[in-house]
Amino acid sequence: DQQVKQNSPSLSVQEGRISILNCDYTNSMFDYFLWYKKYPAEGPTFLISISSIKDKNEDGRFTVFLNKSAKHLSLHIVPSQPGDSAVYFCAASEGAGTASKLTFGTGTRLQVTL
Amino acid sequence: DTGVSQDPRHKITKRGQNVTFRCDPISEHNRLYWYRQTLGQGPEFLTYFQNEAQLEKSRLLSDRFSAERPKGSFSTLEIQRTEQGDSAMYLCASSPASLAGFEQFFGPGTRLTVL
Numbered sequence A: 001d002q003q004v005k006q007n008s009p010s011l012s013v014q015e016g017r018i019s020i021l022n023c024d025y026t027n028s029m030f031d032y033f034l035w036y037k038k039y040p041a042e043g044p045t046f047l048i049s050i051s052s053i054k055d056k057n058e059d060g061r062f063t064v065f066l067n068k069s070a071k072h073l074s075l076h077i078v079p080s081q082p083g084d085s086a087v088y089f090c091a092a093s094e095g096a097g098t099a100s101k102l103t104f105g106t107g108t109r110l111q112v113t114l
Numbered sequence B: 001d002t003g004v005s006q007d008p009r010h011k012i013t014k015r016g017q018n019v020t021f022r023c024d025p026i027s028e029h030n031r032l033y034w035y036r037q038t039l040g041q042g043p044e045f046l047t048y049f050q051n052e053a054q055l056e057k058s059r060l061l062s063d064r065f066s067a068e069r070p071k072g073s074f075s076t077l078e079i080q081r082t083e084q085g086d087s088a089m090y091l092c093a094s095s096p097a098s099l100a101g102f103e104q105f106f107g108p109g110t111r112l113t114v115l
Helices: none
Strands: A010-014 A019-025 A030-038 A045-051 A056-059 A062-067 A072-077 A086-094 A108-113 B005-007 B010-013 B019-024 B031-037 B044-050 B053-057 B065-068 B075-079 B088-095 B110-114
Touching: A010 A019, A019 A030, A019 A086, A019 A108, A030 A062, A045 A056, A045 A062, A045 A072, A072 A086, B005 B088, B010 B019, B019 B088, B019 B110, B031 B075, B044 B065, B075 B088
Parallel strands: A010 A108, B010 B110
Antiparallel strands: A019 A072, A030 A045, A030 A086, A056 A062, A062 A072, A086 A108, B005 B019, B019 B075, B031 B044, B031 B088, B044 B053, B065 B075, B088 B110
C-alpha cells in the first residue's frame, strides 16, 4: 500500500526553465510534507517542507504547493540549474511538529540539461 | 563536520552472518531514526528512538533486527543471520526536540550486500 506516490520516475528540463515535480498521497492523517534531494552515494538532504495549514511555502528557487482536497503536492524549481540534477523524494508525516516517522514516495529523477 | 555519520559506509557479508551498523546523530538531536532503502524505492521506516527509549518499530523490523541507543547518543542496528533480502542501504536520521517544525537530517547510509 503506497501511501505516497510519485508517478513520474524521471523528468528532464532545460537549464533556466521551471521544474515541476508532483506527489500524491492517500492517507488523510498526513499533515506535514517534506521534499528531499538525494545525490548518488549520499543520504537524502532536506529541501523544503509545508504544514497542512498552509497551501504554499517558498524558499529561494524552491516552492512547494499543497492541495489538500486533491491530496496533491508539487515542488517547483525556478530557474532550474544543472546542480539540481538529483533524485527528489516527497515525504509525509502525521502529527505536525511532533516526532513521527516519514513515509516516502519512490522518487523522481530530475535531469537538468544545458 | 557536525552532520549525521554512519559506519561502515559499505559492508559485504555472507548469508547467515551477523552485521552491526553504527550511527552518530547530530549532537543536540535527541531523536534518532533508522530507515532502509532498496533500489528504486524511497526510504522505509524501521525504528525510532527518543533519547535512549525505542518508541516505535515497523513491522519490517523482524526479530532478526535489533536496534539500541544505550546512552541516548549513538545508535547501533544489528542484523542477525543475514539473508539476501537484507541487501539494501541503511539510513540513519536525527532531528531536534522542537515543535516548531519537523525535518529529519540523514547520514550518508551504510550499503549492505549479502552474498
